[in-house]
Amino acid sequence: MEESERRARLVEWFDAGHRDLPWRRTGDPWAIWVSEIMLQQTRAASVVPYWTRFLERFPTPAALAEAPLDDLLGLxxxxxxxxxxxxxxxxxxxxxxxxxxxxxxxxxxxxxxAGVGPYTAGAVLSIAFGQPEPLLDGNVIRVFTRWDRIAADPKAPATQATLWARARALADGPVPGTLNQALMELGATLCTPRAPSCLLCPVRAGCAAAAAGDAELYPRKAAKAVRPREVYVAGLVVDDAGVWLARRPDTGLLAGLWELPAVAGDAPGALAALGLHAEGEGREITHVFTHRHWTLHTYAATGRPSGGDYTDFRQVPLKALDDAGLTGPALKALHAWAVTGAPRRRGAGRHR
Ligand code: SF4
Known part of the structure; x- marks a missing residue:
């Protein structure tokens, strides 16, 4: 299939009935930029309420730039x-x-x-400004590797070069922003990792994997990373004035966010290092990050926390927990102990 025909079919298909997502109704580069950052690791349906609230609070780059970082982290x-x-x-x-x-x-x-990689640059410049800029994300890589039955590791530099060249050639035509969105939409809705809907696909005639009936083999799966396991014991100190929280260091994992005071180890006595005394039975929380796995033994505790690697401690009223900039594991721990006022952690998946 000629590149021009492939392009035309994709755009026509997208225009005929794409998902109605709010960032597709705006030409504001700031709003589109924010959506692209949020969508990088999170499903579109989960992003919608966050994106809406974010733009109400920070309608321009200046509004965000002038706000305290904690306001952003809370949102x-x-x-x-x-x-x-x-x-x-x-x-x-x-x-x-x-x-x-x-x-x-x-x-x-x-x-x-800051934070603008090749993907975000391609997305914002093509969608907001109509520039013929390419983009490549997980969805687009899946589509491209199937079109050409590319069996090489998609992360290898040579394969990346091939895929970017493919993206560049496609974007170099009319309505590059629509074309790029059509590619991502195809990967998110029809060209799915499992059981792709090839019969509905507008570019099936040009797809080598569909012709061979082996689309699910592409892209090649990368070996699963082994996540190191880390074990902590955390103390839940709560009274009428609220919950004691500890602020993590300004660099590294979950930098600057607030959590229940915790130390490495699995015995409740380890909390003494933070000036806390554990009481009763513990409750176990697990949390999986991209590169590590946490087990958190949480205990009701007494005392006033201090020390460790923390940069600050504060007691937060239950009704203010929503805006406290809590870590994911802290949210889980608060829910495990039925501490009311803690915001619900919404499901986050990879890609759109
Ligand atoms: S024909 Fe199937 S495998 Fe090929 S791009 Fe379309 S949905 Fe994906």
């Missing part, structure tokens, strides 16, 4: 992958400092902003 609680939020914050500050608060439309300037 982000439950979305996970907090490095995205911190980068967006820095990116907004750079837009204000370097570009007068206006999202730059030149590729070099936009791609230089």
């Amino acid at each position: 982000w609680a439950g979305l996970g992958y907090y490095a995205r939020a911190r980068n967006l914050y820095r990116g907004a500050q750079q837009v204000v400092a370097l570009h007068g608060g206006v999202v730059p439309r030149e590729r070099e300037a936009f791609a230089a902003l």
Whole structure:
């Protein structure tokens, strides 16, 4: 199938009935940028309420740049992958400092902003500004490797070069933003990892894997990473004034977020290192990060926490927990102990 025909079919299919997502109804580059950052690790349906609340609170890069980081982290609680939020914050500050608060439309300037990788640059520049910029995400990689039955590791540099060249050639036509969205939509709705709906696919005639009947073999699966396991004991100190929380260091995993005071170990006596005394039976929480696995033995405790690697401690009223910038494991622990006021952690999946 010719590139021009493939392009035309994709755009026609997308225009005929794509999912109605709110960021598709705007041309505002800031709103689109925010949506693309949120969508990187989270499903579209989960992103909608976060995106809506975020833009009500921070309608412009300047509104975010002027706000305290904790306001942003509180709004982000439950979305996970907090490095995205911190980068967006820095990116907004750079837009204000370097570009007068206006999202730059030149590729070099936009791609230089914090947290803007090749994917985000391609998405925002093509969708918001109509520029013929390519993009590649997990969905698009799946589509491309199936079209050409690419059996090589999609993460290998040579394969990446091939895939980017493919994306560039496709985007180099009319309505590149629609074309890029159509590609991602195809991967999210029809060209799914399992049981792709090839019979409904607008570009089936040009798909080698569909012709061979082996689409599910692509892309090649990467070997699963072994996640190191870490074990902590955490103390839940709660009274009429609220829950004691500890602020994590400003760098590293979950930087700057608040959690129940915890130390490495699995015996309740380890909490003495933080000035706490555990009482009664513990409750176990597990949490899986991209690169590690946590087991958290949580105990009701007494005392006033101090010490450890924490940068701060504070007692937060239950009704203020919603805006406290809690870690995911802390949310789980509060729910395990039925501490009311803790926000629900919403499901986060990979990709759209
Ligand atoms: S024909 Fe099937 S495998 Fe090929 S792009 Fe379409 S949905 Fe994916």
